Structure formats: C-alpha cells, structure tokens
Amino acid sequence: MSSTISSALTGGPDTSDQRSPRLLPKKLLFTISARLGGSGLDLDSFEAVKGAWQAGILGRVVAYDNRQREIPANLVRSLRWHPVRLASFLQTSHYYGAKKKYLDWVCARDVARRDFDMVHSWSGDCLRTFREAQKRGIPTVLEIPTWHRNKGKKKPALTKSERERDALPLPRRWFEQLPPTRQQILEEYDLADVILVLSDCAADTFLAAGFDKERLFSLPRGTDIERFTPGTLPPKFRAIFVGALKKRKGVDLLLETWHDLALKDAELVLVGAVHKEIEEYLARYGGPSVRVVGHVSKPEDYYRESSVHIFPSTCEGSAKVTYDAAACGLAQITTREAGDVVLDGVNGLVVPCGNKEALAEAIKKLYHNPQLLASMGKAARERIVDNFTWDHYRQRLLRAYEYALQRKRGTSQSA
Known part of the structure; x- marks a missing residue:
C-alpha cells in the first residue's frame, strides 16, 4: 500500500x-x-x-x-x-x-x-x-x-x-x-x-x-493457497484474463492492444462470461491468437498453464482474481484501480488506467523477458502466502x- x-x-x-x-x-x-x-x-x-x-x-x-x-x-x-x-x-x-x-x-x-x-x-x-x-x-x-x-x-x-x-x-x-x-x-x-x-x-x-x-x-x-498453487511457465507465451468480459474490466483495451502487438507464438486466453458490449471488440480484434473460454468452475487450471495474468480494470474494490493469479505464481499486469496485490516492479507491473501505450509496453517487457516473468511469479506467490490468505x-x-x-x-x- x-x-x-x-x-x-x-x-x-x-x-x-x-x-x-x-x-x-x-x-x-x-x-x-x-x-x-x-x-x-x-x-x-x-x-x-x-x-x-x-x-x-x-x-x-x-x-x-x-x-x-x-x-x-x-x-x-x-x-x-x-x-x-x-x-x-x-x-x-x-x-x-x-x-x-x-x-x-x-x-x-x-x-x-x-x-x-x-x-x-x-x-x-x-x-x-x-x-x-x-x-x-x-x-x-x-x-x-x-x-x-x-x-x-x-x-x-x-x-x-x-x-x-x-x-x-x-x-x-x-x-x-x-x-x-x-x-x-x-x-x-x-x-x-x-x-x-x-x-x-x-x-x-x-x-x-x-x-x-x-x-x-x-x-x-x-485466497485459498491450497487450491490456487503454481504451475510451470508454458513454452508458448500465454497471457490470461480472468473475469467478466466487459469494458469496466478493460477487456476492450486489452483486445485492441493485443491485436496491434501481433506477437509471434503468443496467445491471449479470456476466461469469463462474454457481455454484449464486448462482442464488437471480439469481432474486430479477435483472431487465431485470441481464445475465449467462457465461465469456468476451476480457473486455477488456466492460471497454471499461463505466463502472465493481465487485468487492466478501470474500477474494482480489490479484484479477487489478482489474489488467485498471484497465488498460482503468476506475474501480473494490472492498474492501480484493480487493487493493491501487485507491487509495481516486484510481482508484476502496474500501468495507468486506460493507457494503451503503457499496457503494450508492459506486455512486451514480459514477453521478451522470461526470467523476469519467473522471478515476479515467485514473488507473487510469496506475497500472497505472507499477507493474503x-x-x-x-x-x-x-x-x-x-x-x-x-x-x-x-x-x-x-x-
């Protein structure tokens, strides 16, 4: 804090x-x-x-x-x-x-x-x-x-x-x-x-x-640190978003940013119910590198198979998904508006709300630096175990x- x-x-x-x-x-x-x-x-x-x-x-x-x-x-x-x-x-x-x-x-x-x-x-x-x-x-x-x-x-x-x-x-x-x-x-x-x-x-x-x-x-x-546990970094860079697919959660910005980056050998996985307001963004910016899973009962299975959790929300009390993702040992890219689980530069990156350029730079930074991903993921798990059970x-x-x-x-x- x-x-x-x-x-x-x-x-x-x-x-x-x-x-x-x-x-x-x-x-x-x-x-x-x-x-x-x-x-x-x-x-x-x-x-x-x-x-x-x-x-x-x-x-x-x-x-x-x-x-x-x-x-x-x-x-x-x-x-x-x-x-x-x-x-x-x-x-x-x-x-x-x-x-x-x-x-x-x-x-x-x-x-x-x-x-x-x-x-x-x-x-x-x-x-x-x-x-x-x-x-x-x-x-x-x-x-x-x-x-x-x-x-x-x-x-x-x-x-x-x-x-x-x-x-x-x-x-x-x-x-x-x-x-x-x-x-x-x-x-x-x-x-x-x-x-x-x-x-x-x-x-x-x-x-x-x-x-x-x-x-x-x-x-x-x-969060439940017995249920949400770390996996291993996948060979393919896989970013995950977990939550309702709506504008308030920043999904529109994430889709546009991901589309424009056009990263090679990378995938964006969206886990959550699709709201009508986001359908046009999926149609415009979706594609082979974007996978929509929908609502799932065990999001931990998807966290464990991912490289980074991206949650660019515009308004939260303190997003529960950021606790769960951190417990699974994931580095995260979030906004200050998403809560206080992520410490910028320690267990993830905090970007200004609604800033496409900053979000793109953060994604590229972790995409090109797997060692940083691993160290931030380890710090994320430790922060949860020490403070947020x-x-x-x-x-x-x-x-x-x-x-x-x-x-x-x-x-x-x-x-």
Missing part, C-alpha cells in the same frame, strides 16, 4: 498480525443480499462469517441462501423462499433492489427485537438496519465492494436525472427507487461507525468525499470489529 494511504487507514500495511483482539462484540449480526458460501461475493461473505463464528461472536447471519455446512444452520437465516421471488419477472436491477429492501426490512426488525451488539452489512443492503442500530447505540460496520458511490467526483445532492426521478408520479417513483439510490447509499455511509475499504484507490474516493480517515479500515481480501483476512476483520467497538465507546464517552 502507498505510504500516504496506508498511514491514513486504521488497518495499516502490516496485515499479517495474528494477535487476539482485546475487545470484540459478543453477538454479531451479519447481513448480505447474496448467498453464504460459493464463489465471488458468496465466498467473501462465508469467510467473514467463518471468522466471527471461530471467534465465538456470531449471533446471526441473514443471507439469501446458505450453500455451506461449516457454520451451524441454527445461526443462519436463509431468505431463499422470500416473497420477493414473486417479483422475479422484473428487470434485473429492480428485482435485486427489491431483494435488498426485503433483506433490510427483515434485519432492521431483528435489530429491534434481539440483543445484537454489532451489525456488519454491505453497501446498499442496510439503510433501515443501520437506522435501527443507531437508535440503540449499536456499532455498525459497512463493507464497500468497490468505491465511494461518487467515485471521487464532486456531485450535487441531486443530479438532473435524480430530480426527474423524484418528480415522477408516486407508483412509478416507487418502482424506480427499488434499486438503492445514491442518496440512500450516502446515508448508509453517514450512519456507519466504520467503513471497510478494500484498497488504496477505494480509500482515495472516500477521502476525496471528505471522510475522516479514522472512519476507514483497510480490509484486503484473501483467508486466515490473514479473518484476523484483519476481527481487528476491524475491535476498532469499531473502540470508536463507538470513544464517541459515546465524548458525547
């Missing part, structure tokens, strides 16, 4: 601290509008809940499904058969918005009726719940999967489109407000005692919005809970 931001974040750069926190909640409520157990966000939520359960502080989990068997079922409330399923015919954003609102209603009622002493939830899921917790003096921890909603930009209280939305007749206005609005999410930020950010870049967007650095806590992700993540999370309680007590005493 950069010295400026890491010193501003309570989590700090030393994330391998294994000490037992001195102060923890006794009964935590964890809520998320995703599943508990699986992949992606579902896996992140499971690892967080596992940490609370192992520490003996888990009171209840409310999620939309339970796909794991390690956490006792009596501690997990699944909303799998929720009444909002009747509205599944709605377009995706409105349906998921309705799910979030139902989860929030259920959890706010739980806070009012039960004796929880901390709430941990996710941005967009918890406005009512946090309001109820604030009434009762219960500390709240808010997790941000990407960046501040304003993305580091100055915005008015209401934009033109938001004013137009609020002027709609009541039934339509209610429908358009099913997805969490920017105003609702900003209120969640204000209600949270501690906000968990995944990277320096994510933290910057909150600092730019005027947030007190003391309310931010650095919480990078982790799921055990490291769970210890950081407990430190975040400890800090939230300390902040709440300090605020109460000074009031």
